[in-house]
Amino acid sequence: GAVVSQHPSWVICKSGTSVKIECRSLDFQATTMFWYRQFPKQSLMLMATSNEGSKATYEQGVEKDKFLINHASLTLSTLTVTSAHPEDSSFYICSVPLEGYSYEQYFGPGTRLTVT
Amino acid sequence: AQSVTQPDIHITVSEGASLELRCNYSYGATPYLFWYVQSPGQGLQLLLKYFSGDTLVQGIKGFEAEFKRSQSSFNLRKPSVHWSDAAEYFCAVGAVNNAGNMLTFGGGTRLMVKP
Numbered sequence: 001g002a003v004v005s006q007h008p009s010w011v012i013c014k015s016g017t018s019v020k021i022e023c024r025s026l027d028f029q030a031t032t033m034f035w036y037r038q039f040p041k042q043s044l045m046l047m048a049t050s051n052e053g054s055k056a057t058y059e060q061g062v063e064k065d066k067f068l069i070n071h072a073s074l075t076l077s078t079l080t081v082t083s084a085h086p087e088d089s090s091f092y093i094c095s096v097p098l099e100g101y102s103y104e105q106y107f108g109p110g111t112r113l114t115v116t
Numbered sequence: 117a118q119s120v121t122q123p124d125i126h127i128t129v130s131e132g133a134s135l136e137l138r139c140n141y142s143y144g145a146t147p148y149l150f151w152y153v154q155s156p157g158q159g160l161q162l163l164l165k166y167f168s169g170d171t172l173v174q175g176i177k178g179f180e181a182e183f184k185r186s187q188s189s190f191n192l193r194k195p196s197v198h199w200s201d202a203a204e205y206f207c208a209v210g211a212v213n214n215a216g217n218m219l220t221f222g223g224g225t226r227l228m229v230k231p
Contacts, residue, residue, distance in 0.1 A: 043221045093159055101211025103148045103217045107159040
């Protein structure tokens with residue numbers, strides 16, 4: 001299957017600062033990537049769809065100015081949490097859909113964000 | 117809109133015992149169904165998927181799932197659980213939103229395995 005990496009795997013930041021999370025598709029080009037958020041002991045909630053070379057599509061209720069997504073190349077999407085607050089502490093997971101496979105996605109290992 | 121329900125939040129089984137994790141979905145069209153497993157602090161790994169054809173699908177690690185359209189269910193089974201199977205299991209249905217294809221996840225079932 002596809003290999004998806006995320007960096008960092010774990011980050012702690014102070015309230016009010018910004019944090020950038022990278023998602024890389026290592027073995028094939030991805031025009032689309034997904035970003036999910038998972039609170040402790042909860043399910044994954046889709047935040048946004050990242051589109052290479054164009055604006056991301058955000059799900060209802062997700063602040064696009066707070067969660068900045070950039071998909072500058074076919075192998076890299078970044079999620080920047082701006083002016084982070086403790087309530088933004090969560091597990092952020094990206095995924096890459098497989099071309100030609102409807103709905104099937106391969107997931108990165110996730111990034112644990114803790115805002116103090 | 118599509119939805120997925122996993123009725124059991126926690127399940128504990130003894131090692132070597134059989135396992136069934138329940139999943140019910142709501143979707144207007146023919147569903148694309150998935151089971152993923154998540155180990156602590158890890159991303160999701162695909163166990164198996166159903167798109168069409170044989171309603172009993174085999175996956176990795178000895179798991180299987182059966183699609184029952186009449187019951188809107190896609191339950192995951194394993195005949196003999198190993199301690200390493202302890203993890204969080206998510207059922208998901210594929211659907212289309214304004215951004216394209218997407219997955220909707222159930223709330224998850226946490227499996228604990230007793231020695």
